[in-house]
Amino acid sequence: MNKDKKVTSYDVAREAGVSQSAVSRVFRPGLSVSQKTRDKVMETANKMGYRPNAIARMLITKQSGMVAVIVSSRANINYPEVLSQVSKQLAARNKRVLLFTLDDAESADDLFEQIRTFQVDGVIALAAHFESQRLAQFKQHNIPVVLYNRNVPDAMANTVCCNHELGIKQLIAELQINQPKNYLVLSGPKDSDVANERREIALNLLKKSDENHVSVLYGDYSYQSGRDCLAKWLKKHPAPDAIICSNDSMAVGVIDEARENHKIHIPNDMSVVGFDGYASSSWSSYQVTTIKQPLEQLVKAAVDMLIERIENPESPPEARVLTGMLIKGNSVRRP
């Protein structure tokens, strides 16, 4: 039934008594082929186990049908589901995901060259940091880029992002019900754009509402860093009334540390809020008050924008901001 060597369109053509062009046309949608040849070709193709070679097709059509998805190690911690969502939604648009991981800035040049080499139709960057200089490179080579979970106004790329400003405003409003006297902002790492954005928004909003006792600490988004930061803080200071964490993992870490090592009751002695709506933050031992990101919609927006950009390269960059949902958990004191 099938031989060692791969079956090509020529083999099928010969066997079916038609030209190679005919075979090709049968496997492209919407091309003019008579029902008779179509049936004949299909039959022999199936019999011989023929599949069109996507590589050859890519070469001639200059469309690889692949989208590079760049995942920073950070993104992986925070959104385990994003990637499969992206893959699924791109598959629905008949595109595949070519996966790249990005850890350190040094390899970014390399990554860029790799991506160019593979002739991808576009790029989706998950929570990865890109200099605007690099975005310019992509633009120069006509590679559409969508930044997921970034919100940079001057971007040369499309961005999709959940509304941090609004979300954090809601979280702070929740906290303010108790009129806390002092705040601790537990930020993500300084080299994370999202962390910086969330932190600055929080600080600005607190300043606006004349909250004067605000301190900042830096973690790395991990559970352990949440614990460590709180422990470090408590060595020199009393427990703050309210802690604003840049993500849920750190919030959970803070809660565990407070309870286990410092006999601090959450939420009675201290209120904690997170961000993201990560599944485990809703587990009943934590029930973190947080903003749940509209994951599916975010991914859909990213994919839509990318496809639009691929099909119409001239369309101007666009920033989509979706609204997250406030989850009222049990980590903020209720009066």
Added chain:
Amino acid sequence: MNKDKKVTSYDVAREAGVSQSAVSRVFRPGLSVSQKTRDKVMETANKMGYRPNAIARMLITKQSGMVAVIVSSRANINYPEVLSQVSKQLAARNKRVLLFTLDDAESADDLFEQIRTFQVDGVIALAAHFESQRLAQFKQHNIPVVLYNRNVPDAMANTVCCNHELGIKQLIAELQINQPKNYLVLSGPKDSDVANERREIALNLLKKSDENHVSVLYGDYSYQSGRDCLAKWLKKHPAPDAIICSNDSMAVGVIDEARENHKIHIPNDMSVVGFDGYASSSWSSYQVTTIKQPLEQLVKAAVDMLIERIENPESPPEARVLTGMLIKGNSVRRP
């Protein structure tokens, strides 16, 4: 500096005053080129922004340099980090990940065709179920396959897996310190091979040690299903002394449900063990006693085997079983 159209090796050749072959050779490692031409070509290539076209290279060399990684939605829940590990380790072997998601069995045929079309060098399947019939298909088309986290003796594919038998034996030994009178085995879904394996191993081991009061319930690996199953059980039965969960998420669900809705103290009233060593199961509110899978080593084994198989297609199928590490948490009563 760079024009609209893509720069090809011919363009560089013309500009540098050499032949296209020369340009090609400069960009392949280990080929005979004089230092002079190499420098000249490199310089003009950089000036013109030339990158070799991987698609064209794939076509002629018949090596795509891409590995299809198939992720079932289930795998994603259980091992958020596996995928980036796979990508990283494959990148180190100069291969890229082409990502495919597999949800329902219906799409499996489609998936297979897709994979063939893309001429991937090999396949790694993460916790996905494949009929041996399908494995035969892959074999027939000379596509090397590695099954991650599966242990099927008669496989036509390579497999890598953590030692379930040993791990579960250790977990049961932990539980037996308290001489529990009855057991509840909380299995993963029936259509998961891993779940079935873990369940049957547990049941067999319990039978061997003459434990007679053993019941089984089926969840879907999720936190919520852990909660639901326990709740359902407690409606008609008293709390079991020991619960063996097929993964950590369900164990955490069980713990939360027991504490929150049934005033059952873990571990004093009931012991719970999980499997996987999922990060959040070690959070101090849970501290699930479990087996930690040696993730990096598992992935490394999978990648090694795949590369070996790609380079040497005749090498016989191999099954690698790595030993997990017992994590003594705080979810099993200590005498």
Added chain:
DNA sequence: TTCATTATTGCATTCGAAGTCATTATTACG
């Protein structure tokens, strides 16, 4: 039935790099 129109078909070319082979330049050494 005849001619115009449209639908099918095949031929030949194309995409861009890699590799084969024959040729030329270089080096080594007697």
Added chain:
DNA sequence: CGTAATAATGACTTCGAATGCAATAATGAA
């Protein structure tokens, strides 16, 4: 210095499908 061995180079072909174009077949209108 001459010759053999080796290194470097370029012309040409190849991979497999897609497509423009011309030729042919099928259809419809008159």
